[in-house]
Amino acid sequence: MxxxxxxxxxxxxxxxxxxxxxxxxxxxxxxxxxxxxxxxxxxxxxxGFERNEAARSLRPGQTTDTVALVIEDAVNPFWSAVTDGAEEVARRHQHMLVVASTRQSYDRERDLLRDLVLRRRVDGVLVVPTAHTQRDLHAELGRWAPMVFLDRVPAGVPADAVVLDNQGGARQAVQSLVEQGYRRIAYVGGDPSVTTGRSRLAGYKQALKRAGLPFDPALVRLNAHTVGDARTAAADLIEAGEVDAFFADNNRMCVGVLHAARGARVGVAAFDDIEFADLLPHPVTLVTYDAAAFGAHAAELLFARINGAGTSPKRSVHRTTVVTRGG
Structure with missing residues (x-):
């Protein structure tokens, strides 16, 4: 509380x-x-007193009628859809939604959260935590404003969280590649310390094991943080003749893999939908979900806390679906 x-x-x-x-x-x-x-x-x-810059003129008992959404990348279409869902809920609750981006920076996350909670006094915060452990920060600020975590769950912080079925979705996507006849399936992903990445890598391994295929660490490329990084990692594997398919662990990684795979006869699967996937000349297997509903559900949990809900912290797992686009 x-x-x-x-x-x-x-x-x-x-x-x-x-x-x-x-x-x-x-x-x-x-x-x-x-x-x-x-x-x-x-x-x-x-x-722990901080002067309230944004609400100095408010009368006692009033709120700022503002909630915040702190995401990692404002350019990514996934987060745009999440924002739309959260904003619609905020409007229904007569609140304004303020959106800020950490750009995956520990320092920016810390500074943004402190500013939003302690100075601007938002009524609650939806947070996509960075990979860095900020248990003390989240616990401290959670004393002053309710927090709901999206996509990732920081260890040791008792708060509501809404996450995707990361392991199950990745497993299904890789299983689909196996069913299409691929056997040397590479994994291209980002930061392995992030909970989403760990879960998706676990799903990849699980699918290989179920299919009786060996896990080969040489086919795993991690710490790809940009489209360019993913393109380079995939191109190296294609040039070496090591793979016949790829699983990319998010939509940005998928774009990089698709760039590298142009002209190559390789299969591609990825977590997250990608824009214009239906226009691709070859089929791509994608793990999809309703991102707007994902954001809306997290916002509803936040407003329940703002309005005094005293139940134990909840972790909601959002369903995913595997589809084939393009071709």
Whole structure:
């Protein structure tokens, strides 16, 4: 359950001064005794008080009527669809949705969350956490505003989360490649420390095992963070004659693989849908899902918390479907 944010009156009581003195210290006014300033600053640090820049004029008991969505990549069509779903729910609850991107940076995630929760005082946050462990940060900020995690679940943080069936979807996609007759199936993915990547790699391995095919680490290319990285990794394997098919662990990786595979007789499967896939000259197996519904469900969980739901944290697994496009 979230806690009440500390106020200037709380700081004043802790420091043994008046709220007006706290205000003067916060606003860095002159003519304040150094020992008084030091006492107020200690109380501010101990209580975790932050001046509310966005809502200084609000009356007690009011909210900002704003929630935030912190994603990793504003350019990726997947996150655009998630944003649409979350925004529709926010509008129904008469809230504005603010969207920000971490660009997969630990520092940006930390700074964005602190700004949104402590300074702008949003009523709640939907967060796609980066690969870095920020257990203390999430736990600390979760005291002041409800959080719901999307796509990934940070270890040790008791909060609601909405995730995709990453392992099951990857397993089904690779099984489809096996059923099409492919036997040397490579894996091209991003950061292996991210929970989604680990689960999708596990699904890939599981599909190979079920088909009686050996797992060959030489066919796994990880830490591809851009379309260009994925293209290079796939091109190297094609040139070496090592593979007859690829599984890409997200839509950006798939685009890179498709670039490398032009003119090559290789199969391609991927997690996530991709734009214009139906226009491809050769069939591609894709793990799809309703991204807007994914975002909407996460937003509904967030508003339930904002409105006082006191149930235990929930983890919802969103269903996926394997389809064939193109060809």
């Amino acid at each position: 979230t806690q009440r944010r500390p106020t200037m009156h709380d700081v004043a009581r802790a420091a043994g001064v008046s709220p007006a003195t706290v205000s003067r210290v916060v606003n860095n006014e002159r003519y304040i005794r150094e020992e008084t300033r030091a006492a107020v600053e200690r109380a501010i640090a101990e209580l």
